[in-house]
Amino acid sequence: MSRFVDRIIxxxxxxxxxxxxxxxxxxxxxxxxxxxxxxxxxxxxxLNPKKLIKNLPFLIPLGxxxxxxxxxxxxxxxxxxxxxNVPTQMFFMGIIIGSMPAIYKxxxxxxxxxxxxxxxxxxxxxGIVLFNSLKEGSAEAGDSPVAxxxxxxxxxxxxxxxxxxxxxxxxxxxxxxxxxxAVSNLDIVTxxxxxxxxxIGLLAAAKIISILLAKCKTGTYCAIMGLIIGxxxxxxxxxxxxxxxxxxxxxxxxxxxxxxxxxxxxxxxxEKQKKPDEA
Numbered sequence: 449m450s451r452f453v454d455r456i457i458x459x460x461x462x463x464x465x466x467x468x469x470x471x472x473x474x475x476x477x478x479x480x481x482x483x484x485x486x487x488x489x490x491x492x493x494x495l496n497p498k499k500l501i502k503n504l505p506f507l508i509p510l511g512x513x514x515x516x517x518x519x520x521x522x523x524x525x526x527x528x529x530x531x532x533n534v535p536t537q538m539f540f541m542g543i544i545i546g547s548m549p550a551i552y553k554x555x556x557x558x559x560x561x562x563x564x565x566x567x568x569x570x571x572x573x574x575g576i577v578l579f580n581s582l583k584e585g586s587a588e589a590g591d592s593p594v595a596x597x598x599x600x601x602x603x604x605x606x607x608x609x610x611x612x613x614x615x616x617x618x619x620x621x622x623x624x625x626x627x628x629x630a631v632s633n634l635d636i637v638t639x640x641x642x643x644x645x646x647x648i649g650l651l652a653a654a655k656i657i658s659i660l661l662a663k664c665k666t667g668t669y670c671a672i673m674g675l676i677i678g679x680x681x682x683x684x685x686x687x688x689x690x691x692x693x694x695x696x697x698x699x700x701x702x703x704x705x706x707x708x709x710x711x712x713x714x715x716x717x718x719e720k721q722k723k724p725d726e727a
Contacts, residue, residue, distance in 0.1 A: 455509045461485055462513020469514065470521035470628070471543075471615060485510070522631035529625055537685040538697040540619055542704025544676055544683065547616060550712045551676070555669035568667045572674030576620065577681075593641045599623035600645025601652075620679035 461483045480489055489510070492503035500507075528536040555561075603618040618624045630638040660668045688694055 455505075458485075458506065458509040459513040459516075462510040462515075463517040463520070464513075465510075466514035466517020466519075467521045468517075469615060470518045470525065470631075519631055522628045525628045526632035529628065532693075534685045534688050534693055535697040535700045537683055538688070538701040539704040541680065541683050542701040542706075543708055544616065544620070544680065546705040546708040548673065548676060550708065551669055551672055555666055555673065561666060565667050565670045568671040569674040572671040573678040574674075576675050576678035596623060596626065596638070596641040597645040597648070600627075600642050601649040604646040604649025617675075619683070620675055622682065 461480075464483060465480050465485075488506065492500075492507055525536070599618060599621040600623065602621060603614040603623070615624060618627060626638070627642055629635070630642065685697075688697065690698075
C-alpha cells in the first residue's frame with residue numbers, strides 16, 4: 449500500500465513539474481528541486497539500459513504526471529491565448545523581462561565582460577529580429593516542419609542552461625503557441641515534429657551548448673540577452689490599449705515580472721537551507 453501511495457505522490461509531483469515546464473520563464477528543474485526529486489531525476493536519466501530499467505518505477509509515474517501537467521496547462525493556456533490574448537501576452541512579456549536579471553547574473557558569474565562579448569549579443573539580436581520579420585512576412589513559415597524542428601532544437605538545448613527555460617526560448621522564437629495548440633488538440637503529426645526537435649536538441653545541440661558554456665560562458669549568455677531583447681517587439685500585443693482589459697493586462701504584466709524574480713529568490717533560499725544539511 450505504501451508503494452502505491454509513493455507512486456501517486458510521484459505522479460502529483462510530476463504534474464507540478466509538467467505545469468512549470470509549460471510556462472515560459474518557470475523552470476521545471478526548479479520545481480523538481482523544491483519537491484526534492486531533482487537529484488534523483490538526474491541520476492535516473494542514464495544511457496545505461498540496466499540503470500534506466502532499474503529506475504523505471506520512479507520514472508514512469510513521474511513521466512505520467514509530467515505529461516498530464518503539460519496537457520492540463522496547455523488546455524488552459526490555449527484558451528487564454530484565444531480568448532484573452534492581450535493579458536496573456538503581457539504576462540509572458542513580464543516573465544521574459546523578469547528573467548533577465550538571472551541571466552545577466554549567469555553572464556557576469558563567468559568572468560570579466562569584454563568589448564568582444566558585444567559581438568554575440570549583436571548577432572543574436574539581429575538574428576531574432578530578422579527571424580521575426582521573415583516570419584511575419586510569411587504566415588506559414590512558423591508552422592512549417594523545418595521551422596518547428598529548428599525552434600524546438602534551440603528550446604531543448606536551452607533546458608540544460610542555468611537560469612533559462614526551454615519554454616521561454618520557444619516563446620522567444622515564436623513556436624510556443626503552436627506547441628500549446630498541438631498539445632491541447634492532440635495534433636499527433638505536429639507533436640511528432642516537436643518531438644524530433646527535442647530529441648535532436650537534447651542529444652546534439654545540448655552538447656554544443658555545454659562546450660560553449662565551458663569555453664565562452666559570458667559570450668553565450670550575452671547572445672541569450674540579445675535573443676530576449678530582440679524578441680520583445682514580436683511578443684508585444686499590438687491590440688493593447690489602456691481600457692479595462694488593458695489595465696488588467698498591466699497588473700498581470702507586473703505579476704509576470706515578479707514571478708521569475710521570486711523563483712530566483714526561492715531557489716537561493718533553498719540552496720542556503722540545503723548547505724547546512726549537507727555539512
